Amino acid sequence: MEPLDTALYDRPSVTVDVVVLTLRGGCLEVLLVRRKEHPFLNYWSLPGGFIWKGESLDEAAARVLRHKAGLEAEAGRTRRPGGHPIYLEQLYTFGSPNRDPRARVISVAYYALVEQSHVREISEESGLFRLLLKDEENVAEIYDAKGKKYSLAFDHAEILAVAVRRIRGKLSYTPIGFELLPERFTLRELQAVHEAILQKKLNKASFRRKMLASGLLQPTGEFERGTGFRPAELYRFRREA
Amino acid sequence: MEPLDTALYDRPSVTVDVVVLTLRGGCLEVLLVRRKEHPFLNYWSLPGGFIWKGESLDEAAARVLRHKAGLEAEAGRTRRPGGHPIYLEQLYTFGSPNRDPRARVISVAYYALVEQSHVREISEESGLFRLLLKDEENVAEIYDAKGKKYSLAFDHAEILAVAVRRIRGKLSYTPIGFELLPERFTLRELQAVHEAILQKKLNKASFRRKMLASGLLQPTGEFERGTGFRPAELYRFRREA
DNA sequence: TAGACTTATATGCTTCTTGCAACTAAGTTT
DNA sequence: AAACTTAGTTGCAAGAAGCATATAAGTCTA
Numbered sequence: 001m002e003p004l005d006t007a008l009y010d011r012p013s014v015t016v017d018v019v020v021l022t023l024r025g026g027c028l029e030v031l032l033v034r035r036k037e038h039p040f041l042n043y044w045s046l047p048g049g050f051i052w053k054g055e056s057l058d059e060a061a062a063r064v065l066r067h068k069a070g071l072e073a074e075a076g077r078t079r080r081p082g083g084h085p086i087y088l089e090q091l092y093t094f095g096s097p098n099r100d101p102r103a104r105v106i107s108v109a110y111y112a113l114v115e116q117s118h119v120r121e122i123s124e125e126s127g128l129f130r131l132l133l134k135d136e137e138n139v140a141e142i143y144d145a146k147g148k149k150y151s152l153a154f155d156h157a158e159i160l161a162v163a164v165r166r167i168r169g170k171l172s173y174t175p176i177g178f179e180l181l182p183e184r185f186t187l188r189e190l191q192a193v194h195e196a197i198l199q200k201k202l203n204k205a206s207f208r209r210k211m212l213a214s215g216l217l218q219p220t221g222e223f224e225r226g227t228g229f230r231p232a233e234l235y236r237f238r239r240e241a
Numbered sequence: 242m243e244p245l246d247t248a249l250y251d252r253p254s255v256t257v258d259v260v261v262l263t264l265r266g267g268c269l270e271v272l273l274v275r276r277k278e279h280p281f282l283n284y285w286s287l288p289g290g291f292i293w294k295g296e297s298l299d300e301a302a303a304r305v306l307r308h309k310a311g312l313e314a315e316a317g318r319t320r321r322p323g324g325h326p327i328y329l330e331q332l333y334t335f336g337s338p339n340r341d342p343r344a345r346v347i348s349v350a351y352y353a354l355v356e357q358s359h360v361r362e363i364s365e366e367s368g369l370f371r372l373l374l375k376d377e378e379n380v381a382e383i384y385d386a387k388g389k390k391y392s393l394a395f396d397h398a399e400i401l402a403v404a405v406r407r408i409r410g411k412l413s414y415t416p417i418g419f420e421l422l423p424e425r426f427t428l429r430e431l432q433a434v435h436e437a438i439l440q441k442k443l444n445k446a447s448f449r450r451k452m453l454a455s456g457l458l459q460p461t462g463e464f465e466r467g468t469g470f471r472p473a474e475l476y477r478f479r480r481e482a
Numbered sequence: 483t484a485g486a487c488t489t490a491t492a493t494g495c496t497t498c499t500t501g502c503a504a505c506t507a508a509g510t511t512t
Numbered sequence: 513a514a515a516c517t518t519a520g521t522t523g524c525a526a527g528a529a530g531c532a533t534a535t536a537a538g539t540c541t542a
Contacts (some may be wrong), residue, residue: 010294012255014347016334047462053251053345057336071435093334093349095298104294106255107350108373183517188519208520213499223493230508375510425525449491454528470488471538 012095012104016060017048017156019091019111019163020069022119022128023180026196029128030118030160031069032152039101040153044129044142046157046160048107061088061110070120071112087113087179092162099155107154111163115178118132132166140164171197175216178237186232187211253345254337256479257479258289258303258397259403260308260352261334263369264421267437270369271401272310272360273383273393281394284382285370287401288315289348302329302351312353323447328354328420340396348395352404354420374405381405412438416457419478425461428452428471 020031032044047068051060071086088110095106119128128148140160142150151157156185168178174179177193191207207213211217217235224231272286272382274320289311292301304430306312312327317460329351336347370391371384381401383391392398411417419433432448452458458476 008293009291010255010296011252012292014253014255016250050337051253052249052252054338055251056338056345057334067308090333092331097293097348099298106298106347106456108336108347168413173410184485186519203501204519205521209500227518228510230510232519232521315487415492444530445490446492446531451528468489469539471536473490 001227003100005178010104011095012106014051015048015058015105015107016051016063016064017046017109018064018069018088018095019046019160020071020114021067021111021131021163021167021180022114022116022120023196024116024128026192028164028196029116030131030142030163031126032129033126034124035153036125043153044127044150045137045153046109046156047126057108058088059092061090061108061112064110065112068114068126069114071114071118091159091166094155095158098157103159108157109159109162113167113176115180115182117182120167129239131160131164133161137161161164168197175211175214179214184234184236186224186234187217188232190235228241242289242408251338251345253347255292256289256346257292257298257305257319258287258348258350259302259310260287260350260401261355261360262352262372262404262408262421263355263357263386264434264437267433267439269372269405270357271372271383271404272367273370274309274367275365276394284393284394285368285391287350287397288367298331298349298351298381299329299461302331302349302353305351306353309367310353310355312355312359332400332407335396335400335427337396348400350400350403352407354408354417356421358422358423372401372405374402374434378402387457392420409438416452416455425475425477427462428458429473429477431476439450 005034017143022031031047032111033047035041035045047061047064049068051057051066052063055063065086065088089112091109093106093108097104099105099107127144130145130178132141132143134141138161138162142152142157142160144150152160169174171194177190180193181189187208190211190220191202191204194207195202216238218238220234220236223235226236246341263270263272265350272288274288276282277285288305289307290301293304296304306327306329315379319474331355332350332352332385334347334349334350334482338345340346340348368385371386373384375382380398381404383393383398383401385391393401408417412435418431418438424432428449432443435448436443455474457479459479461475461477463475465475
């Protein structure tokens with residue numbers, strides 16, 4: 001099984017990089033960490049790490065999530081602090097021969113959807129950045145709170161572009177918007193999530209009808225408080241079983 | 242960049258496996274090759290191979306397609322013998338620590354959609370097998386022409402299950418059915434492709450309306466010949482540019 | 483050659499979904 | 513009490529999809 005012809009076969013390192021997405025102020029944001037090594041010293045990059053022995057790719061991604069994003073994980077099933085599973089899914093594998101200038105590194109990218117309050121900005125060395133993907137572009141753009149634009153390490157801007165495209169496509173046939181919200185949320189908040197991801201206004205009545213008809217929302221009978229004006233009912237995602 | 246702690250970090254081999262799908266007799270079929278090595282000696286398996294130095298994952302998949310399936314490829318753009326590109330797309334990466342009993346092997350799986358007449362059954366060592374995926378199952382079943390069922394090497398039955406699910410999902414929002422047909426085809430043939438993939442009957446009038454309204458079909462003005470009964474018009478996929 | 487047969491293609495109708503706009507409801511602020 | 517803002521509902525029109533039927537264009541058979 002060991003490749004015999006070492007002049008021909010490549011023996012790459014394999015890393016897992018995780019795109020941690022969250023929503024803040026009506027915008028998609030991504031968690032980045034500052035590199036402390038060459039190349040791309042001091043550049044912002046996706047949290048990631050080499051896979052370990054005896055560990056599956058899913059487990060490696062959960063570990064990265066736990067160690068670099070402070071999100072608890074548990075035997076393949078990553079969990080939010082509150083105990084609910086975090087949405088974590090394999091995205092795509094990037095393997096251009098020169099994506100890392102030092103050596104052959106193949107990166108299995110994952111993406112996670114996390115409620116904003118659960119993303120800990122652990123230190124100066126990690127932070128949330130606004131994420132923008134223009135149509136037809138194959139790299140995403142990254143901005144800090146002041147609107148300053150950053151270049152990312154390696155091909156991470158491409159990875160982000162793939163992530164945003166994936167979540168947009170997925171949203172049109174699966175209601176993963178929940179994953180970015182707290183356990184209880186209003187329909188307006190859910191609609192705002194969809195609008196932020198899809199980058200377009202949605203019709204309120206249609207959105208409500210579709211969501212309620214899907215049977216995935218469970219009304220709690222409780223309402224927002226202190227909003228000024230009429231409070232909206234709180235729903236939760238109907239977890240089967 | 243080299244992982245330092247060799248007791249902890251893993252340095253796997255990386256292979257590319259390609260799920261070559263085609264359609265024959267109204268059924269999805271997959272190209273398998275017979276293994277000539279341990280483990281799983283003489284088992285049927287997906288065509289695959291180690292990645293080479295200087296080669297991207299896409300290029301590795303195209304090379305596997307060329308060498309193991311006799312399908313011409315060219316600089317990342319794999320092409321049918323006739324000159325049209327073959328549909329080839331990355332599927333998913335499989336990396337359970339013990340999926341290969343000998344060593345850590347991570348497999349980046351691709352899938353290709355190929356017109357039946359272009360799949361060469363090169364020798365005794367390769368063949369097309371009927372592919373069946375039951376709802377809720379996470380492994381696909383494999384049958385030969387006589388209806389005999391086979392077990393596959395490694396986790397290849399799981400890879401096939403993921404491939405079938407992916408193509409089913411994709412078909413509902415992208416008309417990739419073309420890729421399994423010759424350049425010119427009738428609407429009945431196209432509908433048969435969709436029905437074979439989705440495993441359900443479709444309404445003829447609705448299917449025609451939707452396909453023609455999509456603007457992706459170009460009528461050729463020519464018709465089938467020698468079919469007995471009324472010949473249907475031949476269409477081709479509208480290639481932009 | 484007429485008529486039976488089979489499949490291609492078109493059309494009308496119903497049902498369901500979606501977008502749009504107006505309406506009512508329930509709070510807060512002045 | 514009236515103005516204001518957002519929540520939530522309802523009616524209608526446009527479009528998509530399922531279903532049945534009608535017509536068209538060939539071959540086959542008597």
